[in-house]
Amino acid sequence: MTRPNDLLDPERHELREVSEAPGPHEPRERGIALVAHDRCKPEMLAWARIHRETLARHRLYATGTTGGILADELDLEIIRFRSGPLGGDQQIGSRIAEGDVDLLVFFWDPLSPQPHEPDVRALLRLAVLADIPVACNRATADFVITSPLLVAADDPDRPESPVFAPLAA
């Protein structure tokens, strides 16, 4: 599977040729994991409502309660795991480790302690380790979900963008 971060050659900061055959999923499809702590769930729902059309084009994962709300309210097809405190964060982490997740949108609550804090830290750690984009607030999530890098390099509709241009020497 091609991931957004696979598209940039760290040496040359330019698009790398994607030679591998498309994986088992549609070429344009990305794996997007959606997670929100309780106080942040209204914000996640509001954000997902705005970006529903984009989200619907991708393979969505979510922790139990977050996924239930998004599926019910927005009629999105979502692969749902257990609730976060019951192991859902770890399940999403395992999908990241498997290379199935290309973007993590995780609205974690900066004002409330969580009983499963170690799981939260582990999830964020795995996302950083796997070098996938992690959006922890709405402003960042807006940037990432509208990024041309979200569109696969083999997509003929991929927009031209200065992001893809080599950096000046």
Ligand SMILES: O=C(CO)COP(=O)(O)O
């Ligand atoms: O606790 C969570 C993330 O740490 C989210 O879990 P739920 O989506 O099940 O509420």
